[in-house]
Amino acid sequence: MSLRVRPALGVALLLGSAMALSQCGGGGSPTSPAPVVTVDPNTPVTQPPVSSTPDPDPVVPTAPPVIPAPGTSSTSVNVLGDTGWCGSPALAPLARMFERFDGDILLAGDLAYPSGTMEEFRNCFEPSFGRFKSRMRASPGNHDYVASVSANSYFDYFGDRSGPNRLGYYSVKAAEWTVLMLNSNVPIGRNSAQYQFVRTTMQQTPTRCTMAVLHHPFDSSGINGPTPSLRDIWELIYNLGGDVVIAGHDHLYERHAPVNADQRRDDAKGVRQFTVGTGGAPLYNKVRQALNSEFFAANFGVLRLKLDPALYEWQFMDINGNVLDRGLNVCH
Secondary structure: OOEEEEEOOOOHHHHHHHHHHHOOOOOOOOOOOOOOOOOOOOOOOOOOOOOOOOOOOOOOOOOOOOOOOOOOOEEEEEEEEEOOOOOOOOOOHHHHHHOOOOEEEEEEOOOOOOOOOHHHHHHHHHHHHHHHHHEEEEEOOOHOOOOOOOOOHHHHHHHHHHHHHOOOOOOEEEOOEEEEEOOOOOOOOOOOOOHHHHHHHHOOOOOOEEEEEEOOOEEEEEEOOOOOHHHHHHHHHHHHHOEEEEEEEOOOOEOOEEEEEOOOOOOOEEEEEEEOOOOOOOOOOOOOOOOEEEEEOOOEEEEEEEEEEEEEEEEEEEEOOOOOEEEEEEOO
């Protein structure tokens, strides 16, 4: 099911419910780019060892899902960021995954390395992923702004797939979900137009489930670490009942427990973050332990989310088709 643009203004216990449902940084300057690492295109695709063991059981929701009214729907989306690295051996297998998987593709920034020029979009992104552009919704990353302070090549390449008015933030509908595609490279703090846009969208067109996609992570176990300047927008999404935030920036996969804006775990109301900077740029190892990190893996791959009207399921799959992390949670 396609995402529809809106203007910029358990687990056995839960299985029956799931089947019934579906028959289913920041306000300042972005973090400086990491050094460019040369990747030999002739190198075979090999996956580093997973850095932590997957949870033995999926995450169990804290409350039973509410069965939606007849006629509601579900959809699947595929998420990754930090792709478009010329010569990366992960690009072809990732493209084959998109051929197999239905659903739209949500991009969490840094899509043409190292500088976001039009030549890099054409040479490093387009050959592998250009044929999927009609399924894409994009948020920009800091590398997309290197060649131009206005990210002109990014907006020219993606066109309406990057939202209206070349702002880099907008909202779409994915079945019963609101998806906020945000821009963490421009002002996003309490007094910004983007903050007001998020507040207005969530208040005036509320949905049971809400997800946001942006480039910089609120917290991370990778070399770029946390982005404190996202606290205001995290608090707003938390206060208005948001459920999931997707980020990239660190070249790794990480799942965090639901937290409030003070990074305190809150299973009842907290917002869960996934970092999915696994789209082909050289992978990062863990350099610190993020406070609420639940799972970490240094592997190329795609996060696939099944969005039902009252819950979401996730699977992170590496480029060899192995499911490294999976789970399910209800929306607030």
